[in-house]
Amino acid sequence: MSNSIEIKIEKGIAWITLNRPEVFNSFNREMALSLQAKLDDCATNTEVRAIVITGSGKAFCAGQDLKEVTTPEINPGFRKILEEHYNPIIQKIRTIEKPVIAAVNGVAAGAGANIALACDIVVATEHASFIQAFSKIGLVPDSGGTFFLPRLIGFQRASALMMLGDRVNAAQALIMGMIYKEYPTATFEEEVQALAETLAAMPTKAIGLTKRLLNQSMNNSLEQQLALESDLQIEASSSYDYNEGVTAFVEKRKPEFKGE
Template sequence: MSNSIELKIENNVAWISLNRPEVFNSFNREMAFLLQETLDNCENDTNVRAIVITGNGKAFCAGQDLKEVTDPELNPGFRKILEEHYNPIIQKIRNIEKPIIGAVNGVAAGAGANIALACDIVVATDHASFIQAFSKIGLIPDSAGTFFLPRLIGFQKATALMMLGDKVSAEEALNMGMIYKIYPSSFFEEEVMTLATTLAQMPTKAIGLTKRLLNQSVTNNLEQQLALESDLQIEASSSNDYKEGVTAFVEKRKPEFKGN
């Protein structure tokens, strides 16, 4: 049984750690499939109401393990790597209707950077960095980097970072709107867990519907988005958490959401 992905569940938070620190958590085929399986399990586990993706060791993720793609016996080929490894990971991160935090504890390069940026909320340690490393080896950005990065920081800045492969510090990433917050490395895990626990205690149904709306806003026009907001607001207002939220407001107490 591989331990390239570690999972712990505490306080309704699933903490997923990429665990190949000896190669900076770079992906091989086994780890990619195991991450997909873990995400599926977290989606289906009603005890999980928030998810954290982070890395063990010094790095978040260095992207693809190049030893795998240069080994004639192990190399699955780029089409399989994209269509069977990274594309499903990105789709699962976006389609799971639970909040997902990308907790970048070190360097996030290539596909590793873009997996982080696909998460709902991205936080980083003060020594973390991001790099669109593809052009350094004659490749193009994948793992939805060309989709998310321009939307986060603008077309011009994204173009430059992808073409030049510049290394971006956590502070630079924060200033350009790439990430949400920076936490000092000395208590990074504690801060991330506090954030994740806060999300896990919120109305999970409404959070998930909000995520669906944000996904659809990329392709919807105004009329379509307004119509979808109406439909999903009706759905949210039928939830037990809505009833609890209103009752708690009237009773002037803190709501106790159950996630349904």
């Protein structure tokens, strides 16, 4: 059995590791389908209250394994690669009503960069970099890149990065608003651990509803968004965690949320 995707669950956190370090964690069909399965498991596992996606070795993810698409006997074709591999991964990341952190430990290129940018919170080691590498080989950006990147950093910068294929280091990505935080390489793992533990201890239902609101805000009018906020606030206010949060505030103690 392949171990191209590794997963461990502890302290309410699912750690998903892209694990093909010999090819900089680039995706083939097996790895893409395995990641989808792991995300599905996390979505339904009540023990999981936060998800971290990272890479093994020196890279986060170099995107598509070009050996797969240049070998006729195994090449799935780009339509299948997009519709069965990457598009479902992006949709699962966005629809899981739990926080998903991209812990970018090295280069994130092509689809690898855009999978990271689809996550709720992106953090990177100081040696990480992001590359919209598609134009370098005559392709267009995919995996949601043309949707998320302009919204993160603006139309002009996104256009330039996608057309020129420039490498963006972590410090530049932070200034642009592409990522949330940059951490020193020496403390990267413990910083990600602390962030994930904080999220896993928070009211998961409310965070999931917040994520739903953010997703809908991409397309809603102000009136539609205000109405949805009202509906989901009513839903959040009926949760265990809301009652616990208010009670803890009144009692001047730290709340103990259950994610319910």
